[in-house]
Amino acid sequence: MRSDAASGNAMASFLMGIPESGSVPINAPPAFTSLYYVVFVQDDWRVSKTLTLNLGLRWDYESPMSERYNQQNRGFDFTSPSPLKVPGLDLKGGLLFTDSNNRLPYKRDLNNIQPRIGVAWQFFAKTVLRAGYGVSYFPTFSPAYMNGFSTSTPYVASYDGGITPGPNRLRNPYPTGIQMPVGRAQGLSTMLGQSFTFANPERTIPKVHTFSLGFERALPWRSVFEISYVGTRSKEIETSKGMNEVTAAQLAQYGANLATAVPNPFAGLLPGTSINGATVQRQQLLRPFPQFLGITQARNPVGLGWYNAMQMRWEKRLSGGFHFLLSYTFSKTMEAASYLNAQDPLDQPARAITDNDAPHRLILSGGWQLPVFRNTRGWRGAMFGGWKMNGIAVFQSGLSLAAPAGYYSSGVNPALPADKRTMTRYFNTCTLTTAGVRQNCASADEPVAFIQQPPYTLRTLGLRIASIRDQRPLNVDFSLFKAVPVSERVRLELRAESFNLLNSPWFGSPSTALNTANAGLVTASQTNDPRNVQLALRLVF
Numbered sequence: 454m455r456s457d458a459a460s461g462n463a464m465a466s467f468l469m470g471i472p473e474s475g476s477v478p479i480n481a482p483p484a485f486t487s488l489y490y491v492v493f494v495q496d497d498w499r500v501s502k503t504l505t506l507n508l509g510l511r512w513d514y515e516s517p518m519s520e521r522y523n524q525q526n527r528g529f530d531f532t533s534p535s536p537l538k539v540p541g542l543d544l545k546g547g548l549l550f551t552d553s554n555n556r557l558p559y560k561r562d563l564n565n566i567q568p569r570i571g572v573a574w575q576f577f578a579k580t581v582l583r584a585g586y587g588v589s590y591f592p593t594f595s596p597a598y599m600n601g602f603s604t605s606t607p608y609v610a611s612y613d614g615g616i617t618p619g620p621n622r623l624r625n626p627y628p629t630g631i632q633m634p635v636g637r638a639q640g641l642s643t644m645l646g647q648s649f650t651f652a653n654p655e656r657t658i659p660k661v662h663t664f665s666l667g668f669e670r671a672l673p674w675r676s677v678f679e680i681s682y683v684g685t686r687s688k689e690i691e692t693s694k695g696m697n698e699v700t701a702a703q704l705a706q707y708g709a710n711l712a713t714a715v716p717n718p719f720a721g722l723l724p725g726t727s728i729n730g731a732t733v734q735r736q737q738l739l740r741p742f743p744q745f746l747g748i749t750q751a752r753n754p755v756g757l758g759w760y761n762a763m764q765m766r767w768e769k770r771l772s773g774g775f776h777f778l779l780s781y782t783f784s785k786t787m788e789a790a791s792y793l794n795a796q797d798p799l800d801q802p803a804r805a806i807t808d809n810d811a812p813h814r815l816i817l818s819g820g821w822q823l824p825v826f827r828n829t830r831g832w833r834g835a836m837f838g839g840w841k842m843n844g845i846a847v848f849q850s851g852l853s854l855a856a857p858a859g860y861y862s863s864g865v866n867p868a869l870p871a872d873k874r875t876m877t878r879y880f881n882t883c884t885l886t887t888a889g890v891r892q893n894c895a896s897a898d899e900p901v902a903f904i905q906q907p908p909y910t911l912r913t914l915g916l917r918i919a920s921i922r923d924q925r926p927l928n929v930d931f932s933l934f935k936a937v938p939v940s941e942r943v944r945l946e947l948r949a950e951s952f953n954l955l956n957s958p959w960f961g962s963p964s965t966a967l968n969t970a971n972a973g974l975v976t977a978s979q980t981n982d983p984r985n986v987q988l989a990l991r992l993v994f
Contacts, residue, residue, distance in 0.1 A: 485596050826838035
């Protein structure tokens with residue numbers, strides 16, 4: 454059976470030995486090795502009855518991950534002349550490799566010193582001050598890339614776009630042989646005419662500074678109240694950045710002419726690549742390294758992170774069969790680990806709130822041993838007495854909206870008042886196109902929130918819009934359970950549990966496709982689990 458009039462018969466193709474597609478990948482098997490050493494000292498010093506110090510010092514060393522057969526790249530040479538000689542072009546650059554004299558793809562990071570100090574001071578009978586500071590490093594165990602040590606031989610099914618089958622059959626699908634990885638043999642000529650990613654040899658281990666200051670107060674009813682400030686500062690977060698892009702000045706100068714076809718000086722020199730034809734787009738020849746396509750430098754130690762929070766906690770310890778914990782966090786989480794444009798400086802990633810930033814988070818949890826029939830004997834006490842219930846309720850702010858690419862901000866806040874937000878239009882989608890036409894506006898006088906960005910211009914709109922957040926209704930989990938002693942070592946447990954008791958749906962973010970009718974639409978696709986009720990009978994012995 455044919456799926457449509459333009460398709461052939463798959464069984465007939467099979468009987469004739471004509472495959473549709475295929476490939477033979479060859480990947481060099483790696484043998485990675487990494488060493489990890491830790492030295493630390495810690496002491497708790499009770500200075501007086503009311504003052505305790507926690508002191509510590511730690512040093513970590515994670516060696517760069519070596520490979521037994523030196524099958525890794527060691528960065529990129531930005532300055533050496535390329536072995537590929539093309540008249541009129543001063544070609545430079547190429548991949549570097551580890552070897553027997555330098556087996557490490559990164560520099561050694563020996564500066565991972567981590568001081569830690571904590572203070573607990575009881576300056577009143579029922580009041581304690583707590584403070585702390587520490588530095589932590591996060592192991593990465595990241596190998597470098599292995600460009601040149603893998604390849605794939607594709608099956609050529611047709612030479613005319615699928616109109617007629619090619620000559621290759623199942624009995625010999627690769628008549629010219631299987632391509633083998635070239636390894637490091639080509640040196641700076643490795644990956645010519647192709648895209649690739651390499652790791653920055655100046656990579657360092659990411660670290661975070663953590664600090665806090667808080668007060669704890671004992672209250673009546675066996676309860677404790679605590680309020681604290683908690684902050685972190687992360688440094689050397691890894692980023693990735695394109696290194697073979699046209700400049701901002703070239704974008705402004707050439708505009709749409711960047712895509713114009715021009716005579717290709719690489720014609721016939723780079724077989725099997727997309728830049729081997731008679732013509733090539735002008736922007737390819739304007740790249741810093743035109744003999745390559747996209748070049749991404751990964752693991753750049755330039756990213757930053759910030760976290761600031763006020764945390765409050767009120768806890769009632771178990772008494773009278775009842776306990777609870779009420780906690781509230783007001784926070785902000787930001788990072789600088791991505792770029793608005795490929796032309797942005799390497800050391801200036803864009804600062805934005807993170808995709809998991811939730812300014813408000815309120816949690817109430819607790820348990821209660823039900824007093825009914827507690828001291829009743831007989832079948833009523835056995836059936837209705839001794840039940841306990843636990844619950845946890847979570848309310849938090851929604852997550853921020855990822856800003857649409859290809860648009861400027863008009864300066865108008867696109868967030869709508871709560872009484873005007875709907876599932877079909879969650880935010881102000883009113884947009885001014887490059888043709889000067891208003892699009893997706895609720896009325897003729899609604900202020901424009903976005904302006905369409907002309908092609909070949911740089912983005913200025915941030916990565917996320919903090920004022921627009923998806924919905925996060927209250928979530929409640931509840932359980933009711935009872936333990937029935939059978940003997941001294943055996944008990945029977947009855948449990949009834951419900952997750953998302955109120956069946957509160959969490960929907961995803963609204964669409965930011967501003968050039969379509971779906972702009973601002975929240976699809977009715979639930980991102981959390983619906984209500985789940987389960988009954989359990991468990992024998993514990």
